[in-house]
Amino acid sequence: MRFPSAPPPIIRIANGTFYRQQPSAVSGAPNPALFNNLSFELPAQSKTPHNWCVVGPSLSGKTTFLQILRGQHLSFPPTARSFPYLSTDAVPHRLKAPARAIQYVGFDSNGGGGLGPATSTYLSARYESRREITDFSLRDFLLGNMELNPSTLPGDEGVDQKLFERVVVDLRLESLLDLPVTFLSNGQGRRARIARALLTSPEVLLLDEPFMGLDPPTVAALSPILGSLAEKTSPRLVLGARPQDPLPEWVTHLVYLRTDAQIGAMGAKETVMDGLRKYVGMVRNNDAAEDETLPVHALSEMGKTLTNDGIAGEGLAEDFLTSIPYDSIEKGEASGADATDGALGEVLVEMSGCRVQYGDKVALGNWTEVRDGQPTSGLHWSVRRGERWAVFGPNGSGKTTIVSLLCSDHPQTYSLPIRLFGRSRLPEPGSGARPLTFWDIQSRIGHSSPEIQQHMPRNLTTRQVLESAWADTFRSKPKLDDVATEQVAATLKWFEPELNPGFRKEMQPAGPKGRAGEPLAWASDYMFGGLSFSAQRILLFLRAIIKHPDIVVLDEAFGGMDEAVRDKCMLFLAFGEAKMYAPVSSRRRGSPTGVMVVASPVAKSGRVKVQGLSDQQALICISHVKEEVPDCVREWVCLPESSTSQPARFGRLDGPLRTDSKRWSEIWGVGRV
Structure with a gap:
């Protein structure tokens, strides 16, 4: 397929509303509508950078939003969500499905955060000297060799060796390759999960709070690495973050979520920040009532920037809502x-x-x-x-x-x-x-x-x-x-x-x-x-x-x-x-x-x-x-x-x-x- 102009977006959502369960199903469990009439596009190519970050306080639905981008949860109408770029000839056959083309790396234990079968079944297993046959090494994990009797599908080319060497060096994993993954610390395991996702060469990488649990030197080193990937759009990155987390300076667009799992603001970073700054100022001066779904205290540290030299800037309301020691x-x-x-x-x-x-x-x-x-x-x-x-x-x-x-x-x-x-x-x-x-x-x-x-x-x-x-x-x-x-x-x-x-x-x-x-x-x-x-x-x-x-x-x-x-x-x-x-x-x-x-x-x-x-x-x-x-x-x-x-x-x-x-x-x- 030839495109006379820019290719279609990788992800397109047009006035879609999402549910965890079928709305008509008879169930006593809560099933609220998620992100009513949501419209969002992630371009495949763009003259200007489109590096998105989804920001929101606890229970606002950051992880849910990222899951929706990957194709999870029910869309109403079903045609509201599509992935048109994945149907083009520019995408290899193995990445035609959204579940393969769009990789999610989270750090909860319900998906995206595990280390596969190598994760120990009890707390002390990681410290024992006796190794089991399923105690795969970090090298095995990164290469996807996590089965005792592995099989390959037609067209599965494995991991590119040059890409493997670059990712391992960039994420400081060289000295850990021969260790069982059960030996890895929490921070090392997080770097390993990001590396594994990068080695699958996805079109989109969704990183849910990628800096959580990492020490400051590692955060300072990882942010530029992700920034270089975002600059090359290989892959396109979408981050999830809390309001108090400093935003990497290479982030260009924001989605700010309300506490009721709806969109509070969305667009270019400076436009969103200006709108939130204006809102905080109006509440501070009693010119507007505080929206319960957009609490000002959650914005107190919002707006700091993670640069190569450290954390710069001040929060939107640090002088207004600072917790008392x-x-x-x-x-x-x-x-x-x-x-x-x-x-x-x-x-x-x-x-x-x-x-x-x-x-x-x-x-x-x-x-x-x-x-x-x-x-x-x-x-x-x-x-x-x-x-x-x-x-x-x-x-x-x-x-x-x-x-x-x-x-x-x-x-x-x-x-x-x-x-x-x-x-x-x-x-x-x-x-x-x-x-x-x-x-x-x-x-x-x-x-x-x-x-x-x-x-x-x-x-x-x-x-x-x-x-x-x-x-x-x-x-x-x-x-x-x-x-x-x-x-x-x-x-x-x-x-x-x-x-x-x-x-x-x-x-x-x-x-x-x-x-x-x-x-x-x-x-x-x-x-x-x-x-x-x-x-x-x-x-x-x-x-x-x-x-x-x-x-x-x-x-x-x-x-x-x-x-x-x-x-x-x-x-x-x-x-x-x-x-x-x-x-x-x-x-x-x-x-x-x-x-x-x-x-x-x-x-x-x-x-x-x-x-x-x-x-x-x-x-x-x-x-x-x-x-x-x-x-x-x-x-x-x-x-x-x-x-x-x-x-x-x-x-x-x-x-x-x-x-x-x-x-x-x-x-x-x-x-x-």
Whole structure:
């Protein structure tokens, strides 16, 4: 076919409305219309760049929008969505189908985010020395050799070797090619998924929050790589992002989504940003009422740019809606959330020279340093009751390994010099104390991580996931008493807007009286696998803290949440039900904040069931984003690259990390421009 002018678009949507299920089907499950009368085109060729980014807060439908572009979900009318360019002679036969031509890479566990059959079936499998026949290497994964008896289809040419070498180098995967994919850290796994998608040479690559979980140096390196692909339109890129995520400078067009899964604004980036900036200004000056589906607080950090030199620019409303640091709300009131300024308790975690090694590869502790005048190797680290720690380091530096050692998922915990709660995993001659069991550890540590999200059974209900904090395993029967049952109900009620897909504010009874009488039936109706990525992260965060364990481990627990939801979780971590956010009643020009922290109705009535962190608990947080580190964190350790022999660095913060970029720069050496 010859084109007298420009070829037709790859994706064309003309006044289409989409549904997850057939609208006429008889079902009790909610089935709202998605993106009513949507019109969108992604050109195959263009004189000017068309690099799109879909931006929206939690539950706005970013992933759903990307899925619609790929051909998922029902279109009404059916002819509203088409892929005309894929029918032309310019597209090879193997890419005629949208499912092949348009690749999606997401980082949830419901598709697009898995590593295939090589993904382990239980948490500790990735750390074991014995390899199974299905433990394929990263090279196998990238080449698509993930079957024991592979077969090829006619026309399947495999992966181009030159493309393979370039992608592997660009994404810094050379040294990992012979490792089983189960050995990869979260960040390494994300790079591997992007590489695999690129090696299929798709026409379009949909990247859902591609920078989530990556350390700052990797983000700085990956953005230009994606930018070069976008410049060559090989493939065409469409990103998904949260409002607070800095937008790569090569993005030219935006789709901003409302909280009701509809389009808020769409078009050229500057046009969309100007419209949002005007909207924020009108709300700030009381010239317009705030649209509940377009909350201004979600736009507070929108507008920052990710450049080759760092993060540039300011958010649309940073001077208007800046969250209050939790440890400065009322002097002395946050002592439970920031106990490091007072007397510290017993040692809960003690690592005395931990070095984790698989054959010739050292995953943690690959250094020697002088301590007390004597050379010593490995990680020396202790955590006391009441301390608030953050663990930083590049992808692959051993952060997840530390978590596995703490939570007893790592087999080497039996042979390493580690004491948890003052006890060893093995019998100690002459001590008279029994060794620490796996069940002892599980009952005293609350843990949220991408691994937990991956392995949590998809058919557990929302309530069952939360109740499993009191169970020995995900599926075993929880040991709930009346207090625990009340805490579960109170937590579900507190986070119903974020966890209940069918929640509508106008349907809720006014005032606090509905708390005791509502059955919370929705929590037993919705399955974990049917929740959004953000809702899953919220639920697992709550599962980690609701039991008030001795140690709370939050490994990238806030990734995937927008700013408002993240801050609500942070406040709940610090105060439980006792505090809540409330809008400032008078929004004057130049007002420093648009929200404030106030005592909640249940606190005023003395009916608080769930408290925040206490000085009897320790917190260990892992994150690559300073805004996702709780304000109460004061102690930090930064692990080195695993290939270096530099020791871990320790430090102490003099205030909340997210309120001062200088503190972040001291840790990473990556600042704003």
